[in-house]
Amino acid sequence: MAGLKMISEELELEKSLTLGSFTTSIEQIRTRLKAYNSLLAQIDVAQAELVEEEKRLKHMTSDMLTGVASKYGKDSYEYKLAGGTRRSERKRPVHKSKPVLPD
Known part of the structure; x- marks a missing residue:
């Protein structure tokens, strides 16, 4: 800009x-960029708030499941309805035996 003014x-x-229309266009872009950056900042705040709410909900979900387990037991149908896996329905780990190598 300074070079053009010289x-x-x-x-x-x-x-x-013209130099005037060029200056006007630059100012319009600056205004739009400022508004855009402001919106991005608002989105960042909203995202951070959402992440915090999700964390609270995750803890609450865990507490709810623990509460159901405490009241009805971990092998109850109520526990399963609340999203847990009944103890009697858990798969048992299968241990593979190691092959014996001949001497």
Whole structure:
């Protein structure tokens, strides 16, 4: 911009290419960029709030399941309805035996 002003304060290359229209366009972009950055900041705040709410909900879900287990037991149908896996329905781990190598 400074270089263009050094050429002429009222530089006009064509009817629509003037130093004034160039300056106006730069200011419009700055205004839009400022608004855009403001919106991004608002989105960042909203995202952080959402993450915190999700964490609280995760803890609450765990506490609810623990409460159901405490009241009805971990092998109850109520525990299963609340999202838990009944103890009697858990798969038992299968241990593979190691092959014996001949001497």
